[in-house]
Amino acid sequence: MAEITDPFVRFQNVQKSYDGETLVVKNLQLDIAKGEFLTLLGPSGSGKTTCLMMLAGFESPTHGEIMLDGHPIHNVPPHKRGIGMVFQNYALFPHMTVTENVGYPLKVRGIGRNEMARRVDRALTMVELGHLGGRRPAQLSGGQQQRVALARALVFEPALVLLDEPLGALDKNLREQMQYELKHIHATLGVTMVYVTHDQTEALTMSDRIAVFDDGIIQQLDEPSTLYEEPSNAFVAQFIGENNRLLGTVESVDGTDCIVQTDNGDPIRALNVRTTGPGGRTLMSLRPERISINPNPGSMPNILPAEVLEVIYVGDHIRSRMSVCGRDDFIVKVPNWAGHVHLRRGEKVEIGWFASDCRALDA
Amino acid sequence: MATAQSALPSGAASGGPSGGPTDGVLRTNDGVPLKTTLRRVNRRQKIIAFGLVLPLFLFILITFLAPIGMMLFRAVDNPVLQEQIPRTVALLNETWDGEGLPDDAVYDTLAEEMIQQYKVREIAKVGTRLNYEQGGLRSLITSTARTIARRAEPPWKEAFIKIDERWGEPETWGIIQNAAPRYTLSFVLAALDLRYDWQGDIVSQPENEQIYVKMFVRTIWISGLVTVLCLALGFPVGYLLANLPMRQSNLLMILVLLPFWTSLLVRTTTWIVLLQTEGVLNDIMVWVGLISDDGRVQMIYNQLGTIIAMTHILLPFMVLPIFSVMKTISPSHMRAARSLGATPPRAFWDVYVPQTLPGIGAGSILVFILSVGYYITPALVGGRTGQLISNFIAYHMQKSLNWGLAAALGGLLLLGVLVLYWLYNRLVGIDKMKFG
Structure with missing residues (x-):
């Protein structure tokens, strides 16, 4: 594994416990490079979502430090971190239209109406939903809601986007299609993406690197091919493929x-x-x-x-x-x-x- | 099923599985048109469904809708004069043009009918009815009837005027004429502090008799205030209920529901114990030296008492719908808003509160409608200034026995609630309302 100099996100000796008795995350060390697509992969309860929530600011580490772009973010509240996030169930605001949803991060930042309309339009065009701006989330299909959530997390041009099992609720074909689209968007925008999933196929398809979590520990952190071909321990071998x-x-x-x-x-x-x-x-x-x-005798x-x-x-x-x-x-x-x-x-x-x-x- | 109802183009039908006549009608395999079959199947379901609700429907019809309809009908029903002195009324309408006094024949007929009704002891009804229009007419009618039945002699016109000179004034006859029609608006007018003058024009009641408009305004004002107070007190409780851990929220839920399981009278009288001038709260305030013993605060038997007790009693009706709506709001919405850059208060206002609107709407309309018709609590703790329109309705039902006016007041109240409901539907949408 190549050493990352000047990491964009750094987890330093991070520990997390909810009850003071068991550690959900045990001494996490993780560097994420700028522009990287990193996946946190692991079974449920392995601590991967907790890591994401700590990065987003909804949970605070019990011990250790998280650095974003060289600065500790321990005392920065979520709304000041400037991190885009796509939630598992999309968390679209049901009382707002698609346009209002996507425009919300710009609205709270006090961006003018014309500029806002332009950027919302661009974001919706990027996810190919430019024509559905007037609809409400409930009138959209799962895949469309997913795209809106993505557009909303990207529209304020965050340098870091977190995705918490965003494709979990979609059917298989749509999920595969969205995997490619996400990958394309990542390549086009060059943002850093941290992606949480328990689906190993998804992780292998999309990631630059994958961190396999189990029991609060990163079992292996490698590129997909290395992870698949050269699992370094029994858990990874069993979990990937x-x-x-x-x-x-x-x-x-x-x-x-x-x-x-x-x-x-x-x-x-x-x-x-x-x-x-x-x-x-x-x-x-x-x-x-x-x-x-039935190989030829002696060939293997x-x-x-x-x-x-x-x-x-x-x-x-x-x-x-x-x-x-x-x-x-x-x-x-x-x-x-x-x-x-x-x-x-x-x-x-x-x-x-x-x-x-x-x-x-x-x- | 739904697709079968929409007629397909004939081309599609001929290629269908029926193989029957190709007239563009979809048919089942044995040739019956699909729509007929569908109707037959649906009809059975409809009959079953109707049969299931029929007992309740009949119960509501007999015990609720019919009595209310009959009661409301009394607001315009005006049978007394038509039944008691029909010929006088008819003759008066035929011969009298409102100028001067009626013909002698009218006096003669009235005398005849008065004697007749006096003998069967029914004449007081006429007096009572006319008294609604103008005070003092009851005694005029009864005393006149008594006199002419016992000792007066024709000619009746002179005899009447001799008994009481009001019989010589066109006003009296104008009032009789106005009170005569089978159906009248005079009760509804009275409920609005209006009346017919003797010439049949609609005028305001004398200033010292105008109370109902004031009462309607007060009722709406107090109901609105109680609704706002319930919302202000209930919203945080609903939020706690929806967001506390299960164990605490269950305990809190019991506290919210406890008043529901206690009799309304017990709760109201408890407030009397607490708030009266020699009551618990005043005692405490005197004891800690907040007020002097002479300066005890009057907190009950006035508007304040009505507002406090009603807010307390109606609070659960606000908390429960708000809670049930808040329960469905995903916590990830607030997180999403914050991750998108909204401060916690901003996220709460932009994202959380709008999603609670269906609950707020349901709770508010529930509390307001219940308040508008509230009776027992104002009657017990309202004193003079805390009485609501329903207390006056009850007064006219039970004491003054002017059921027409009671029905008119109730009808106006019902109309007001329906208008509010309609407004709410226009502004918010009834389908958005959630009671739990």
Whole structure:
């Protein structure tokens, strides 16, 4: 992870507790660069929303300091922070029209009528809602409300925009479309965006960097590809994308690789990422799409017998549950390309994978 | 279902699943027009729904709408003279042009009918009715009837004038003529401090008899004041109720509802105990030396007492609708406003308060309408200056027995409330109102 010099937002030793007994956020260190799209990803209760609320000023850290553009913002109330925010349920004001909603941040800033109309118009055009200015939020669809909320958070040209699970209420197609639009808007305006979500696909699609939260701690902070390909611990491996888990004991370490004895005795060559050395327990994580069916003997270091227990036709790929190494929950994804292997239930096959795709992590 | 009602273009119908006649009518599979089937299905639902509300509808009709309608009808109903002295009235209308005195025949007929009614002891009704128009006419009628029935002799005209010289004045006959029609506006006029003079023109009541307009104004003023006070006191309570943690808000809710479970009379008399000159509050103020023992404050049996007691009693009607609306306002709205740059007071005023308007509207209209018709509390604690129009309605119902005037006052009150309701609907919209 590259060191960020001159961070735009800096969380310094931030701790947060609501009841004085448990820490929701434990000693958070996080630097966010100017113009970055950073996603806080994690299951509910992992502390990611609390971090966002502390940044917005609706919660104050129990300990530590948050710096915005080099200045501590501990004593700056939310309305003076100049941070745009999109809320989970959009929080559009139901008694105002779309134009009034989007114009509200300009109105409280005392900006003149003509200037206000011009900027509202520009913001609404940006989210392609220029023609709906006279409507009330209740007359808009979910996707349109989402765009209005976005326009409202952007119209006063904040340098930082916070988004709290903004796409959570949309259906799948709309959500995907909005992901791209958000990404485009981010690229066009160059604002810093901090995005909170529990949807890993969303995080992977949009972010420059992703901070994976669990239990009040950032488990890993990396670019999407690194996060997916090289999860640094078992939680991240499990949370980002789908993974097969194999438990075993490290037998020996061989350069970057290690030899692991699975619990039913099969030896496996895996990438030594985070093990405690020979004799230690490890959890190996293996992406279902990195597994080959019936590979040529010797072409891969790991080739094991497997029995097909279930075959599910998903469309773009075929998903198969297999019994491997004594585990019945081993998932293999076969891409649906012309000439792929047609698996049948009960069939005995061989599966194989490269050592570099199988990451031995902490157990 | 809704789409089936809208007629599709005939082209679409012919391609439809019916396969029947292609006359542009959508049909079900067995050839019945879709609209007919739909109506049949809906009719059954309508009958069931109507059957469910029928008992309540009948109950309301019999116990509420019908009595109110009959009572209001009395505001214009004027049967007395037509029933008691019909021939006199008819003859008077036929022969008298309002100039000078009526013909002898009118006096003769009146005497005949008076004797007749005197014998069946009904003549007092005529006197009472005429007394509404002009004080003193009751005794004129009864004493005249008594005299002519016992000892006076025709010719009646001279006899009448001899009994009382008012029979020789056109005014008396003018009043009888004005009070004669089967339906009259004179009760409604009286409720507005107006009356017919003997020539049939509408004039103001004498100044010392003008009370009802003043009472209407006072009623509306006190109701408005009570509404404003309830709003000022109830809004913060509603806000607390909606925003406190569950445990505290439940306790507060019980405190708000407690008065509801206590009898109105108990609550009103409690205020008497508290506020009277020898009462708790005055005692305390004397004790702490705020006022001297001679300077005890009169806080009840006047307008102040009415206002205090009514505000207290009507407060829950304001708190509950406001609370129920506030409960639905998402806290994220305030946060959003603040993140957009509004100071907390500004965010509250711009974003929170407008969203509470349906509750404020509902609470205000509820409290105002209840206040306008309030009776028991003003009667108990209002003294002389705290009486409202409903106390006068009750007086005319129970004491003076001038039901026509009571009905006219009540009708005007009802009309006023309906006008307010209409205004509210125009300005705010009834559909925006939320009671909970």
